[in-house]
Amino acid sequence: MPDKSSISQQIVISGVGGQGVLFVTRLLAEAAILKGLRVFTSETHGMAQRGGTVLSHLKAGAFSSPLIRAGNADGLLALKANSMAQHGYYLKPGTWAVVNSSQGVTTDADVSAYIVDAERLAKQIQNPKSVNLILLGFALAAASAKTENNLFCQMEDVETVLELRMAKNKTMLDDAAKALEAGFKSFK
Amino acid sequence: MLGNEAIANGLMENGCTVATSYPGTPASEILGAFAALDKKGPGQRHIQWAVNEKIAFEIAYTASIAGLRAAVSMKQVGLNVASDPLMSAAYLGVKGGFVVISADDPGPHSSQTEQDSRLMAMMAKVPVLDPDSPRQAKDMVKTAFELSEAFEIPVMLRPTTRVCHARQDIEPGDVLPGKWDAGFQKDPERWAATPKFRFQLHRALEKKLDAVSRHQKTAPVRLNDAAKTSKALVVSGVAASHAKEILKDLNLWDILPMYQVLQPFPLHQDFIVHMIDTYSDILVIEETTGIIEMQLADRHRVKGKLTGSVPGVGELLPESIQKIISEFAGIDTQPIDVPAEPGVRPTLCAGCPHRAAFFAIKKAAPKGIYPSDIGCYTLGLNLGAVDTVLCMGAAVSQAAGFYHAYKHETKRPDIVATIGDSTFFHAGVPALIDAVVQNVGFVLVILDNHTTAMTGNQPTPAMGMGACGEILNPVDIEGLVKGCGVRFCRVGDPYYLNEFIALLKDAIQYSRENGPAVVISRRPCLIDRLKEVKPGWEPMKVEVADTCDGCGYCIDHFECPALSLNQNEKQVGIDSVLCSGCGVCISVCPKKSIKEVKDAG
Numbered sequence: 001m002p003d004k005s006s007i008s009q010q011i012v013i014s015g016v017g018g019q020g021v022l023f024v025t026r027l028l029a030e031a032a033i034l035k036g037l038r039v040f041t042s043e044t045h046g047m048a049q050r051g052g053t054v055l056s057h058l059k060a061g062a063f064s065s066p067l068i069r070a071g072n073a074d075g076l077l078a079l080k081a082n083s084m085a086q087h088g089y090y091l092k093p094g095t096w097a098v099v100n101s102s103q104g105v106t107t108d109a110d111v112s113a114y115i116v117d118a119e120r121l122a123k124q125i126q127n128p129k130s131v132n133l134i135l136l137g138f139a140l141a142a143a144s145a146k147t148e149n150n151l152f153c154q155m156e157d158v159e160t161v162l163e164l165r166m167a168k169n170k171t172m173l174d175d176a177a178k179a180l181e182a183g184f185k186s187f188k
Numbered sequence: 189m190l191g192n193e194a195i196a197n198g199l200m201e202n203g204c205t206v207a208t209s210y211p212g213t214p215a216s217e218i219l220g221a222f223a224a225l226d227k228k229g230p231g232q233r234h235i236q237w238a239v240n241e242k243i244a245f246e247i248a249y250t251a252s253i254a255g256l257r258a259a260v261s262m263k264q265v266g267l268n269v270a271s272d273p274l275m276s277a278a279y280l281g282v283k284g285g286f287v288v289i290s291a292d293d294p295g296p297h298s299s300q301t302e303q304d305s306r307l308m309a310m311m312a313k314v315p316v317l318d319p320d321s322p323r324q325a326k327d328m329v330k331t332a333f334e335l336s337e338a339f340e341i342p343v344m345l346r347p348t349t350r351v352c353h354a355r356q357d358i359e360p361g362d363v364l365p366g367k368w369d370a371g372f373q374k375d376p377e378r379w380a381a382t383p384k385f386r387f388q389l390h391r392a393l394e395k396k397l398d399a400v401s402r403h404q405k406t407a408p409v410r411l412n413d414a415a416k417t418s419k420a421l422v423v424s425g426v427a428a429s430h431a432k433e434i435l436k437d438l439n440l441w442d443i444l445p446m447y448q449v450l451q452p453f454p455l456h457q458d459f460i461v462h463m464i465d466t467y468s469d470i471l472v473i474e475e476t477t478g479i480i481e482m483q484l485a486d487r488h489r490v491k492g493k494l495t496g497s498v499p500g501v502g503e504l505l506p507e508s509i510q511k512i513i514s515e516f517a518g519i520d521t522q523p524i525d526v527p528a529e530p531g532v533r534p535t536l537c538a539g540c541p542h543r544a545a546f547f548a549i550k551k552a553a554p555k556g557i558y559p560s561d562i563g564c565y566t567l568g569l570n571l572g573a574v575d576t577v578l579c580m581g582a583a584v585s586q587a588a589g590f591y592h593a594y595k596h597e598t599k600r601p602d603i604v605a606t607i608g609d610s611t612f613f614h615a616g617v618p619a620l621i622d623a624v625v626q627n628v629g630f631v632l633v634i635l636d637n638h639t640t641a642m643t644g645n646q647p648t649p650a651m652g653m654g655a656c657g658e659i660l661n662p663v664d665i666e667g668l669v670k671g672c673g674v675r676f677c678r679v680g681d682p683y684y685l686n687e688f689i690a691l692l693k694d695a696i697q698y699s700r701e702n703g704p705a706v707v708i709s710r711r712p713c714l715i716d717r718l719k720e721v722k723p724g725w726e727p728m729k730v731e732v733a734d735t736c737d738g739c740g741y742c743i744d745h746f747e748c749p750a751l752s753l754n755q756n757e758k759q760v761g762i763d764s765v766l767c768s769g770c771g772v773c774i775s776v777c778p779k780k781s782i783k784e785v786k787d788a789g
Binding site for chain 2: 016017018025026029032033037038039040041042043044050051052053063064065066067068069070071089128129
């Protein structure tokens with residue numbers, strides 16, 4: 001683990017309104033704070049939340065701007081299969097993307113894309129609205145398995161954030177932890 | 189903490205005692221966050237959602253002239269509604285610190301216009317502060333209160349969407365209890381000044397502004413120690429945040445001097461002189477209008493929005509700022525290719541009662557004109573049931589405008605206007621009174637979902653609930669409509685689609701002969717978590733029978749996100765995750781192929 005001062009990461013999270021893009025962004029932001037990092041996120045509110053495209057930017061480290069410039073992101077969490085085509089331009093060459101898709105994803109960019117069928121997994125664990133957490137778990141697994149995909153936080157950090165957030169609601173916490181784990185374990 | 193929460197924390201830490209607002213993206217979360225903090229803390233403030241921004245402004249302003257610290261928050265188009273008291277309040281001045289928070293939406297992401305509230309501050313002649321981040325927004329609340337009290341003047345804080353909806357790691361400070369030390373000092377020559385005295389107040393205001401433009405605490409700051417050159421950058425707001433990062437990335441931090449303006453109006457006089465004397469080439473990057481640029485009045489030296497060096501339309505994204513700075517510094521950088529984003533268009537939620545109401549309107553008045561208004565239901569556009577959207581409350585007056593335009597035709601179109609409950613209270617009521625007086629033949633459908641849905645489910649006056657969840661007096665919509673003089677006023681539930689269509693037809697028939705008719709379409713919002721109980725309706729399970737021939741009628745005319753056409757099987761499928769079980773599609777299908785699944789047990 002590199003020391004705190006050298007960490008500087010920019011992650012794009014993309015999906016449509018209602019999928020929980022903002023929730024995933026918040027979990028990652030809180031994980032960054034837990035690790036003592038400076039953090040900046042930018043969110044979509046208002047009309048787009050009614051099923052329109054929702055895009056979050058998350059920057060952990062010393063930044064002054066809330067937005068990520070095209071070609072500068074270190075990673076992409078795509079909650080929709082077409083998010084890769086739509087927002088892949090944010091990624092720097094040689095970086096990673098995790099994509100929720102039931103099929104393969106083709107990209108001509110120099111990016112490692114990891115695919116998970118989060119909808120199917122969500123049905124399996126009987127929590128159809130947990131696609132966001134499954135993808136996050138999958139991303140954390142991908143990051144820990146491949147050193148080049150470094151992410152500023154680990155599975156344990158996100159689990160701690162969930163515990164802190166949902167301390168009062170055991171059922172909700174169990175469901176969330178289960179979804180996160182299902183995603184984590186599905187990475188091979 | 190979200191930018192809007194940071195502002196709320198700033199209000200809390202600076203003893204703001206009265207806070208009012210009308211919700212609007214991107215400002216909506218400020219008051220809610222303030223109310224939440226108050227519940228955590230001493231709980232002794234007046235915090236309220238007002239019927240509209242004008243009323244919100246007047247309540248908070250008056251608390252200030254009674255000596256309390258007060259703030260009003262709204263979005264930029266809300267400031268238009270509150271512009272009348274703003275202009276006058278600038279002349280009269282304040283006693284307790286008074287901060288007007290007007291959040292701009294360059295882009296626009298969720299607004300009718302990209303207008304710059306700083307221009308409104310300039311017009312009103314009040315100082316305005318332009319934060320670059322949530323952290324600075326919080327700090328500027330303190331500056332704004334102090335400035336307001338030092339000069340007895342309203343002070344505007346102008347965050348933009350990227351400040352309001354950015355999240356940053358910020359430590360909350362101590363909550364200061366509200367200070368109830370009201371002591372209104374009567375001074376009719378000031379507080380009720382006649383036109384003759386207004387001239388003197390105007391002169392006094394100009395003097396205040398002159399002093400504010402020399403006030404050191406809000407003076408522009410030099411951000412870097414760059415070498416002496418003939419070029420300089422002037423930045424403000426979130427454009428400053430982007431520019432700081434970009435300058436470092438382009439290795440220009442030590443080369444190009446950069447100044448950040450904290451108070452775009454009135455721009456500091458010393459700064460203007462210093463810039464024009466020192467540099468021959470000055471680039472100003474700001475959102476959304478060239479306010480700073482205008483005041484740096486040297487057309488030969490200053491570049492920006494007015495000279496076309498910075499785009500005058502749309503949000504200043506960091507990619508665009510990088511290009512502008514590179515060109516200005518004369519360096520080559522890789523052009524950044526940002527593809528146009530088609531994206532997914534927003535739509536009403538599955539099971540949204542508005543969808544059922546719009547479908548019914550199209551059935552009842554297929555050739556009608558459909559003026560509509562601002563809210564979630566603007567998305568009735570997708571259903572072809574919204575023809576016009578102008579501004580808050582305009583559905584009613586636009587209906588009147590259409591009626592008058594066609595009134596001498598032999599075949600007049602039916603006019604069916606839609607307006608949300610919160611918007612009706614906000615600005616629809618005066619227009620309805622006007623329509624009664626003029627006997628406008630139209631149907632007004634009030635989409636009563638018991639909430640202000642689009643902005644995050646704030647209470648409406650009909651709910652009898654306050655910003656902190658306290659019990660207040662509810663105002664009954666039927667009584668209000670009848671009180672305006674409307675003689676046809678009926679309530680229907682759009683989930684009972686066929687009955688609702690019949691009700692609309694009655695209303696339309698009435699409006700052709702007799703004048704205005706109002707139908708209240710009553711069914712609570714699905715995503716309003718405040719109300720767990722939805723009386724009068726049990727969610728049902730629906731399925732598509734084999735008789736579905738994939739004609740696509742439900743997709744085209746009902747557009748429920750839970751319904752989609754399976755191209756291979758040439759049938760419609762129902763997404764069981766999205767489906768809320770409203771069952772309205774059963775009545776929509778012309779082939780009767782969507783059916784309720786009855787449990788065997």
